[in-house]
Amino acid sequence: MNSALLPMFWPFCIFVLMILVIGFYCILVTYNLIRALIGVELLMKAATLLLILVGYITGQTALAQSLVITLIVVEVVVMVVAAGIILRIYSHTDSVDVRDLLKLKDKDKTNA
C-alpha cells in the first residue's frame, strides 16, 4: 500500500458516500420506476468509484479494473432486464407509477 496516497482516501470516500445517499434517497422517495432505476445506477457509480479508489491506494489497479469491468457487465444486464420489466409493467397497468402496482390485486379479482 502506498501510504503517501492514504490522505486522499477519506475526501474521496466522503463524495462516494454522498453519491450513495443521493441514490438511496432517489429510490426511497420516487414513485416513478424509471427514476428508481436511475437511483440504482447512481448507487453503482458510487461502488465503481470506491473500487477504483481502493485499487489505486493499495497499488492493485489491475485487480480493481477487472472487478470494475465485471461490475459494468452486471450493471448493463441489470439495467436491460429492469427496463424490460418496466415496459412489461407499463403494458399491463398503462403506467410506470409504483402506486398503480397496488391495483394488481383488484384486477385479478375482477378477472376471476
Added chain:
Amino acid sequence: MLGHLNLLLLIILLVSALWTVLTRSLIRSAIGLALTSAVLAVIIFRLGSPLAAVCELSVCAGLIPVLFVSTISLTHPRTQAEKLEHRRGRLKRFIFLPFVALGLGLFLSLMKLPLNIPSPLAQRVYDVREVIWNMRSLDLIGQVIIFLAGVFGVVILLKEIKSHE
C-alpha cells in the same frame, strides 16, 4: 493530497448526480446520468485505471442512457393535470435531498479518519490482462452466463409484450 483537479471533478460529479435526481424531466435525468458517467470515467482514468475508464465511458455513458431514453420513449408522457399534481408532490419529497447530501458531506468531513487500513494479502499483479484471463478466469464464465441470462430475460419479456399486442 487530493489535488485541485480531482476536487473539481468530484464536485462536478456530485452536482451532476444531484441534477440527475432533482430534475423533473426523465430525459434530462438520463442525460444527467450520462454526464455523471462521463465525469466518473475521467476520475477513473486519473486514478490509473484506463481500461475501466474506457468501459465506463462507452457502456455507462453511451449505452445505458440510450437504453433509458428508449424506455422513456416507449412509455407515454403525463397529461397537463397529472404534471401539475406531480410537481406539487415532487417538490415536497425531493426538497430535503440537497440538504441531506451536503449535511452528510459536511459531517463526514469533520470526522477523524482511522488511517490504519489493512493492506490486502492478494498477489500483486500489474497487468490487467493477466488478472482477467489468468487469475480471474472464472469471473469471465460468470459474466458470459449473466449476459446470456440478460439476453434470454429480455427476449422473453419483449416476446410477451408483442403477443399481448
